[in-house]
Amino acid sequence: MFAQQIVNGVLLGATYALFALGFTLMFGVLRVVNLVYGFYFSAGAFMALGLTRGFGLPIWLALPLAAVGSGLVAVVIDALLLTRLRRVNAPELASLMVTLGAVLALYSAMTVALGPDIRRFPPQVLSGQAVELAGIRITDAQILILAVTAVLVGGLVALMRLSRLGLAIRAMAERPDAAGLMGIDTGRAAALVSFLSGSLAGAGGVLIGLNFNAIQPYMGEAMMLRGFVVIIVGGMGDIGGAVIAGLLLGVVEVLTAGYVASDLKEAVAFAILVIVLWTRPQGLFGRAQVRRA
């Protein structure tokens, strides 16, 4: 029972980590707290729902398409809302207010267009089959979550650490002006980072939708709060920290729901956040840098 809870917690936490990675990438490189980020999560889940329900696509095809789609949404929204603010070097509060207003409008519009009800993936998407290993049940959705998270996290780390492009992104994260003087097209690099982070959020949305088999317009909002917990606990802009903090949060939530009370799991998450902010404002895992990747 306990081992089962831990496994469920780690798998839930993996999606939190994925979601937070995109958030931390956006924050660390573009230096903007973009509250629309949670919307990309909802958008990804609904795109996958539409592709599986409407077009009968299998999930292994719907998921990458939904991730790419949310990435494109992120590029467009960033270009519309934030490019201008970055150019005039607007104070952080300005981007906070602009994106807060925008995300509320987007959620409402989505609710009007798609309805407030909880939607589910069609039955053929999730066979519900499970394998049993030493008394621990792992569903096919959970296997998919694990595989997708591993591939995306690994891919992101490889991109940032090993590629020329990742080097340019890390340079731009630290000094956008100097990066431009070296010939890096910082506008294009920023669009690419928006795309990557939007895709991570969208993929996270599909996975959480699969995990609970429940999709609803405001699902990104609840996730956004967890995103804050993860990047604050993990250290802003720190990829390794986000992964560890995401996994921890998933385990803590599942254990709280299993052994204390389901309704308390969010309270516990925020209690952790407050305690960390009080005691270690720089996060649990040291310094805050996406550039450290």
Add this chain to the structure above:
Amino acid sequence: MSRLDISGLTVAYGRTEAVRGLDLSVAQGQVVCLIGANGAGKTTTLRALSGLVRPRAGRVLLDGADITGLRPHRIAARGLLHVPEGRQIFAELTVEENLAVGAWLVRDAAEIARRRDSVLTRFPRLRERLHQHAGSMSGGEQQMLALGRALMGGPSLLLLDEPSMGLAPLFVEEIFAIIAALKAEGTTILLVEQNASAALDVADYAYVLETGRVVLQGPAAEVANDPAVVAAYLGV
């Protein structure tokens, strides 16, 4: 190895004009220095040339082609490379990675390797610190890295903003020796300096800027003997 012609350059931050109607030329292979008191508009001039700020008026020609108001990466692609005030190295990256970013525009791996070798020969200290985080180096070493990083891009025109700022005398000497060496190799340089005597020594031609305007210009040796310059910038 390029020629720069600036005419009527005006740059403003909001309502204050930091540079007003500047005319300036750098002939191919020359070192031209721009001196002036704090706040005279030297950095602003260089930032306008490399595209970091958009000029309000005026024209900038690089080898006769209009580059006014282009974005920084487009200007860098034409070989105008700017070593900014305060060095602006990537402190979180290693020395090696900083040099690699400097070679961003260079496609040919063999050419990158050749330039890296020539930079490391020019700055042996950097070779010893290749895998160190750039931010952990001394100010003088960081300035060498900033120069080396720009050289990786193969500049046809180099803008240097106070390369000797805040450095110990030994490093200052080394930096000016390097500028002289670059000049001997034919690199065209626009040099901004507070250290007017060293700058006038290495330069062919000089401009003196006061509150955004050129108040004096001429061959460096003449400017160095101008009584007003001696009093204001070379006085003991």
